[in-house]
Amino acid sequence: MKVRVIGGGLAGVEAAYQLLIRGIEVDMYEMRPVLNTPIHKTSNLAELVCSNSLKSEDISTAQGLLKKEMSMLNSLVIQAAFNAKVPAGNALAVDREEFSKFIEKKLKSFKNFNLIREEVKEIKPLDIIATGPLSSNAICEAIINLLDIKKLYFYDAVSPIITKDSIDFSKAFYGSRYNKGGDDYINCPLNKDEYYIFCNELISAKKVILKDFEKKEIFSACMPIEEMARKGVDSLRFGPLRPVGFYEQVLEKPWAIVQLRKEDNYDELYNLVGFQTNLTFKEQRRVFGLIPALKNAVFVRYGVMHKNIYINSPGNININLSVKNNPSIFFAGQILGVEGYMESALTGIIAGINMAKHINQLPSIDLSLDTISGALVNYVANYKGDFQPMPAIFDLFITKIKTKDKKARKLEYSKRAIELLSKQIFEQKINDDIVLLK
Numbered sequence: 001m002k003v004r005v006i007g008g009g010l011a012g013v014e015a016a017y018q019l020l021i022r023g024i025e026v027d028m029y030e031m032r033p034v035l036n037t038p039i040h041k042t043s044n045l046a047e048l049v050c051s052n053s054l055k056s057e058d059i060s061t062a063q064g065l066l067k068k069e070m071s072m073l074n075s076l077v078i079q080a081a082f083n084a085k086v087p088a089g090n091a092l093a094v095d096r097e098e099f100s101k102f103i104e105k106k107l108k109s110f111k112n113f114n115l116i117r118e119e120v121k122e123i124k125p126l127d128i129i130a131t132g133p134l135s136s137n138a139i140c141e142a143i144i145n146l147l148d149i150k151k152l153y154f155y156d157a158v159s160p161i162i163t164k165d166s167i168d169f170s171k172a173f174y175g176s177r178y179n180k181g182g183d184d185y186i187n188c189p190l191n192k193d194e195y196y197i198f199c200n201e202l203i204s205a206k207k208v209i210l211k212d213f214e215k216k217e218i219f220s221a222c223m224p225i226e227e228m229a230r231k232g233v234d235s236l237r238f239g240p241l242r243p244v245g246f247y248e249q250v251l252e253k254p255w256a257i258v259q260l261r262k263e264d265n266y267d268e269l270y271n272l273v274g275f276q277t278n279l280t281f282k283e284q285r286r287v288f289g290l291i292p293a294l295k296n297a298v299f300v301r302y303g304v305m306h307k308n309i310y311i312n313s314p315g316n317i318n319i320n321l322s323v324k325n326n327p328s329i330f331f332a333g334q335i336l337g338v339e340g341y342m343e344s345a346l347t348g349i350i351a352g353i354n355m356a357k358h359i360n361q362l363p364s365i366d367l368s369l370d371t372i373s374g375a376l377v378n379y380v381a382n383y384k385g386d387f388q389p390m391p392a393i394f395d396l397f398i399t400k401i402k403t404k405d406k407k408a409r410k411l412e413y414s415k416r417a418i419e420l421l422s423k424q425i426f427e428q429k430i431n432d433d434i435v436l437l438k
């Protein structure tokens with residue numbers, strides 16, 4: 001039997017890998033470069049569309065735990081991330097080209113993997129739909145028909161990338177907050193006057209008017225910087241521009257600090273951390289140029305605001321990520337209503353494993369709701385309130401730990417989850433059907 005994985009993004013490549021290592025043939029359909037999305041820049045598999053950071057590696061954070069659980073389930077994305085790692089303090093950041101190349105090479109090394117560059121317009125049994133937040137219109141129509149749903153989108157924003165050699169280093173310095181990660185960031189300080197001028201210009205700058213745009217639909221975890229500035233004069237200083245943690249590096253305490261994070265292994269490109277925006281390109285040059293170190297910044301990519309598609313999973317999707325009214329079709333990735341690269345990849349792993357179990361007439365995996373993987377799929381399948389895309393957070397756990405100390409509590413959550421998952425991998429023989437691990 002052959003599975004069609006629709007979409008070669010983070011979720012699609014994980015789903016394909018789980019099927020291939022279990023000896024199942026995969027036709028992966030990726031529409032780029034035949035049809036591009038408004039955001040992807042290449043035809044690479046698993047392209048990271050915005051930040052090159054896959055967030056924390058620290059095991060006492062939900063993001064660190066998520067990575068650990070993914071590794072335990074043989075994640076291809078985690079393998080690729082460590083292969084393409086660039087320094088970024090506590091975070092796992094990657095060279096995006098190397099990251100994608102590793103994944104494509106690994107998948108192509110399986111003889112029963114076929115990559116077809118074509119837009120899929122119809123859905124059929126044994127499909128895994130992993131078409132992501134920028135799914136094509138045709139597949140959206142097919143999804144609407146399959147699930148009988150009405151709403152399929154919200155809005156999101158991305159931050160700009162500039163060249164390193166355009167930064168004025170007489171007005172910037174290297175360093176990470178609280179020395180976590182050495183010289184991985186470039187920091188651009190602003191004094192009090194510079195900060196308030198910057199904020200005023202940011203608020204009044206010209207924006208791209210989006211058709212059908214409604215403010216209430218901006219996803220709060222990725223709020224445009226100009227919207228954040230509008231919330232109050234100091235909101236940026238207490239948010240992404242907080243000037244804390246640099247006492248040893250600067251003589252005079254800055255009023256605010258803009259951080260730039262490395263984008264590539266050649267150390268040529270940097271992104272403006274937290275600067276997701278909907279300003280016009282011209283205004284981005286003008287307003288971000290008010291940051292003293294970025295006066296002559298050269299932009300290789302401007303921030304943009306875009307549509308972000310997800311389905312109303314609770315009620316439509318089973319906890320094994322199959323469709324309630326057609327259990328031989330699975331969904332994976334951000335389209336399910338998870339938020340983030342790693343969360344999308346995780347659901348690809350789970351959909352891939354469960355599709356393999358379905359084909360081999362084995363029971364689906366049943367993960368504890370006190371693992372981050374189990375908690376996330378439970379959120380997707382069973383959430384009862386106003387369903388919004390969800391990243392990995394400890395709050396999703398069902399059995400709360402009451403330890404008072406926050407750090408100790410987080411570590412306990414992680415340790416418990418890892419123990420539970422390793423027990424379940426063994427008891428449910430989750431990895432026992434793997435025939436070829438590359």
Ligand SMILES: Cc1cc2nc3c(=O)[nH]c(=O)nc-3n(C[C@H](O)[C@H](O)[C@H](O)COP(=O)(O)OP(=O)(O)OC[C@H]3O[C@@H](n4cnc5c(N)ncnc54)[C@H](O)[C@@H]3O)c2cc1C
Pocket residue numbers: 006007008009010011012029030031032037039040046047048049050051052118119120121130131132133134135136138139156157158306307308332333334335339340341342344345
């Ligand atoms: C602009 C933007 C910025 C983001 N920034 C971040 C970030 O910085 N950090 C973070 O953690 N998360 C971010 N996210 C959220 C999310 O983690 C990523 O979108 C992630 O790539 C989702 O993975 P996915 O596999 O679900 O979708 P994708 O990675 O988008 O993969 C889906 C693939 O399906 C293809 N496709 C679509 N329709 C069809 C079709 N009909 N036929 C064939 N192929 C099709 C697309 O070309 C694409 O390659 C961002 C999302 C967006 C939209």
